[in-house]
Amino acid sequence: MVKKLTATLLGLSALVLAGCGTDKPSGQMPPPPAVEIAQVSTEATTLWRSFTGRVVAPExxxxxxxVSGYIDRVSFTExxxxxxxxxxxxxxxxxxxxxxxAAEADLQRVRSQVSFxxxxxxRAQQLLSSKAISREEYDRRLSARDVERAALGSAEAALENARLDLHYTEVKAPxxxxVSRALVTRGNLANADSTLLTTxxxxxxxxxYFESDEQTFGASRxxxxxxxxxxxHIGLAGEKGxxxxxKLDFIDNRLNSHTGTIQFRAVLANxxxxxxxxxxxxxxxxxxEMTQAVLIDSKAVLTDQDRRYVYVVNQDNITERRPVQVGPRQGSRTLIRSGLETGDKIVVNGLQKIFFPGMPVAPEMIAQKNPGSAAQAAGH
Structure with a gap:
């Protein structure tokens, strides 16, 4: 009886083990990973380049x-x-x-002398006609008249200078x-043309103002x-985009021989x-300006040391590593100068699932982003 029971249990165990073995067949490959691809196309676009500049006041x-004197009043809020x-x-x-x-009084005195x-x-002219005075006396009186006339001009100039000096005691905003802070306060001496009062x-x-390298300047001329x-387009630190x-209103007339750059200036309302x-x-x-530019999502561009490449998916859904020559980034996209043609399908999302060139994938087509200019892509 015991022998029959043992034989029955061994038979059942064998059947269970055989059934478990059929659940996991060996040698089956996992399905191709799902990736998102976009089709390469060309478009007319304007290429933009970013520079670092500094804000400067026009004046x-x-x-x-x-004039010199002691400061009597400071009339502005710093x-x-x-x-x-x-x-x-x-x-x-x-x-x-x-x-x-004093200048006004001196002018009045000189005017009285001129009148005399x-x-x-x-009178000398009349006396000379009647030969009551000599020619020498006549010339002396004419000379005295001319001297007084010259003194009148000098007194008038002195009065004008006195008026200007009084006017200059009020230092006005040109x-x-x-305005900055007051560098000289009330009661302190200010010397003409030397003491800095404020800015x-x-x-x-x-x-x-910003500077561009020679190569970029040549391309943009x-x-x-x-x-x-x-x-x-201009952005400050802490601002997005x-x-x-x-508006660009000035380009310098020569390159800086020490830095190899040329200076630009933009003017903007504030x-x-x-x-x-x-x-x-x-x-x-x-x-x-480019009429047929190839712009792709920057996430699709990978780097291998100093080389750039993308993954292209062929008709059999097999990935191919394609080296490319890249241009400047335009917002969220990168310009491709060579390596891709219209109609190529590149992997945009899911690149981390591709472990080697030639790997099959399950592609899903998505639309190529078209944010317009780099300024628009950056939030302008």
Whole structure:
């Protein structure tokens, strides 16, 4: 009885083991990984290049007095906006008012002397006609008249200088803009043409200066020459993309022999005071117009040391490693100068699933992104 039971249990165990073995057949390959592909096409586009620049005020004034004296009043709020003609500093006017009164009195005296000498010269003419005076006396009176006339001109000039000196005791803003702090305060002596009182910078519009290398400048000359004031896109530190638009209004007349670069300048409106002199700025400038540009998603471009390549999927859904020559990035896309042709299908998403060239995949076609210009792709 025990022998029959043991034999039955062994038979059942064999059947169970045989059934388990049939669940996992050996040698079966896993299915090809799913990837997303896009078809290569050409389009007309403008190529943009990014540069680092600095914001500069078009007008900067180091304010110094034209006359010497003690500061009597500071009439502005430090760091505030001021208008052209606003009085910023007042120098003690009392000595200059006294000099003006003295000049006015001296002019009155000289005018009286001129009137007397004119009468003397006219009387001498009559006396000479009747031979009551000598010719020598007549010439002496005419000379005295001419001397007094010259003195009158000198007195009038002295009065004008006195008026100017009094006018210059009020130090006014020569431009509209933002004023710095007062470097000389009330009660301190300010010397003419030497003491720095404060600085003043214009705020609207602003300049952005940046430099381009010689190769980029050469490539962009045709495009820049065709447009008298091409637009550029500008962004500040902390800003996304290039949200501001300016116009290129100056290109230097020669390259810097030390750096091999040439200077550009863009002008942009600044009504809200967003830009401050001295800030760093990112500038994006158009450098080339292309009628048939190949632009692909930058995620599709891989790097092997210093070589760039993409994965192309053929008609049999087999991947092929294709070396490419890349150009500048345009937002989220990269320009391909050579290596791809219209109609090629490249892997955009799922590249991490491809372990070697020639690997089969299960492709799914997606539309090629077309964000337009680099500025638009960057959020402009």
């Amino acid at each position: 900067t004034v180091a304010l110094r007095p034209r 760091g505030a906006l001021v208008e052209r003609g606003d009085v910023l500093f007042t120098i003690d006017q009392r000595p200059y008012k006294a000099r003006l009164r 000498s004119e009468k003397q010269a006219k 431009i509209s803009g933002r 003043l910078v214009s705020v609207d519009p602003m300049y952005v 045709t495009l820049l020459d065709a447009d008298a004031s091409p637009q550029v 290039y949200p501001h638009t300016g 009504p809200d005071g967003t830009f401050q002199p001295g800030q760093f700025a990112r500038v994006e400038m158009p450098i080339e």
